[in-house]
Amino acid sequence: xxxxxxxxxxxxxxxxxxxxxxxxxxxxxxxxxxxxxxxxxxxxxxxxxxxxxxxxxxxxxxxxxxxxxxxxxxxxxxxxxxxxxxxxxxxxxxxxxxxxxxxxxxxxxx
Amino acid sequence: xxxxxxxxxxxxxxxxxxxxxxxxxxxxxxxxxxxxxxxxxxxxxxxxxxxxxxxxxxxxxxxxxxxxxxxxxxxxxxxxxxxxxxxxxxxxxxxxxxxxxxxxxxxxxxxxx
Numbered sequence: 001x002x003x004x005x006x007x008x009x010x011x012x013x014x015x016x017x018x019x020x021x022x023x024x025x026x027x028x029x030x031x032x033x034x035x036x037x038x039x040x041x042x043x044x045x046x047x048x049x050x051x052x053x054x055x056x057x058x059x060x061x062x063x064x065x066x067x068x069x070x071x072x073x074x075x076x077x078x079x080x081x082x083x084x085x086x087x088x089x090x091x092x093x094x095x096x097x098x099x100x101x102x103x104x105x106x107x108x109x110x
Numbered sequence: 111x112x113x114x115x116x117x118x119x120x121x122x123x124x125x126x127x128x129x130x131x132x133x134x135x136x137x138x139x140x141x142x143x144x145x146x147x148x149x150x151x152x153x154x155x156x157x158x159x160x161x162x163x164x165x166x167x168x169x170x171x172x173x174x175x176x177x178x179x180x181x182x183x184x185x186x187x188x189x190x191x192x193x194x195x196x197x198x199x200x201x202x203x204x205x206x207x208x209x210x211x212x213x214x215x216x217x218x219x220x221x222x223x
Contacts, residue, residue, distance in 0.1 A: 098155070
């Protein structure tokens with residue numbers, strides 16, 4: 001299965017944008033890019049997913065490189081509530097399982 | 111909707127004891143799964159089910175049993191608890207495939223002494 005590489009941690013100031021990178025150089029054509037986040041002492045929460053085109057929803061934006069070997073999750077205005085571990089995950093086709101890595105710990109400073 | 115619920119929230123067992131972690135969802139999701147999360151690590155898939163009566167193994171199934179007699183419930187059984195099973199356990203459900211947006215429960219923190 002294709003793997004993802006994320007930085008261990010990132011810091012941001014409140015109300016500033018956060019750009020979370022993810023490398024997935026071995027991605028295949030049928031792999032979807034998913035992002036989940038996990039707030040302290042809670043279960044993971046779906047953030048966004050995409051295949052080839054950039055995606056936006058109320059929580060975040062997902063920018064996918066043209067060659068699909070990397071992607072960036074964008075939190076437009078970080079709040080203290082966005083402090084969490086963010087996981088970039090590849091899902092193979094329509095039925096593939098989610099494989100979680102260690103993720104990126106996002107710290108938001110007031 | 112209550113979403114995905116898990117009981118208990120915390121549990122302490124002695125080595126060799128057995129217990130069942132409960133998971134229920136009220137969203138009529140076909141797909142349910144169990145994950146474990148060890149400190150500082152991501153989640154690992156234990157078992158999953160694509161519908162009532164159908165289950166399959168995930169990445170780390172040893173020491174765990176599951177069954178799916180109804181759409182709503184997916185219990186996880188520890189047959190003979192071991193200290194290596196100390197972890198936080200999460201149940202999840204989704205409409206279609208395992209990789210489509212999953213809804214996670216709040217977790218059960220299990221300690222095996």
